[in-house]
Amino acid sequence: MVVVRTVAGAGSVLAMLSLSGCGLLWSCTDSTAERGEAGARVEIVDEGEQPVGVTAEVTGWRREPHPQVPQEGDQVHFGIRFEGAGQGRDPAVDACAVDEKRVVLGCQTVYSLMEFGRERSYTDDDYxxxxxxxxxxxxxxxxxxxxxxxxxxxxxDIKDGGGVHPPDTPERGEQL
Known part of the structure; x- marks a missing residue:
């Protein structure tokens, strides 16, 4: 009878450890979100492909030298606008210059700077x-x-890491 109680007790302890997140084996997994469809105006989505309530739009672009390094020749000067409720999130998107076949010539990540909890439009430009x-x-x-x-x-971090991560920034030569 003592043996039965010990085994039953051990099972209860293991069940409690597992439910509390203190399992003996960490089951950490990483995955990468699918890259969404590129566009001149996009609704920003999180890692679960759910809208975050913010849109981003390219407001225009042109080729011209960067004023701080004109000797490097033409770069792509583009305008971008973020609109929507911040809700404490400052989303970022990859902006990519592409050719007529949508082959990537260069990309960089552009961050919004939205006020916490207010609806607002944020406009900026970059090269x-x-x-x-x-x-x-x-x-x-x-x-x-x-x-x-x-x-x-x-x-x-095997204990606190893992989950779905944003897709990698497109590299030169990739087609969008």
Whole structure:
């Protein structure tokens, strides 16, 4: 009878440890979100592909030298606008200069700077350095929120890491 109680008690303890997150084996998994469809105006989505309540739009672009480094020749000067409720989130998107076949010539991550809890529009401009600015046909935005890019991975922290991470920034030569 004593043996039965000990075994039953051990099972209860293991069940409580598992339910409390104190399991003996960590089941940490990393995955990467699917890259959303690029566009000149996008609704930003989180890692679960749910809208975050913010849209981003390219307001225009042109080729011109960057005023701080004019000797480097033309770059792609583009305008961007973020609109929507901040709700404490400052989303970021990848902006990519592409050719007429939507082949990436260069990308960079652009962060919004929204006020906490207020609806507001944020407009800015930036420069993209590309190898062949004369081939740029448009500037597109990837809708996936890149602001969580620094989230811990299982490799960094097996206990607190893991989960779905934003897709990697497109590389030169990829087609969007």
């Amino acid at each position: 993209l350095a590309v190898d062949h600015p004369e081939r740029v046909a448009e500037v597109l935005l990837i809708p996936n929120d890149q602001s969580a890019q620094d989230r811990r991975t299982c490799e960094d």
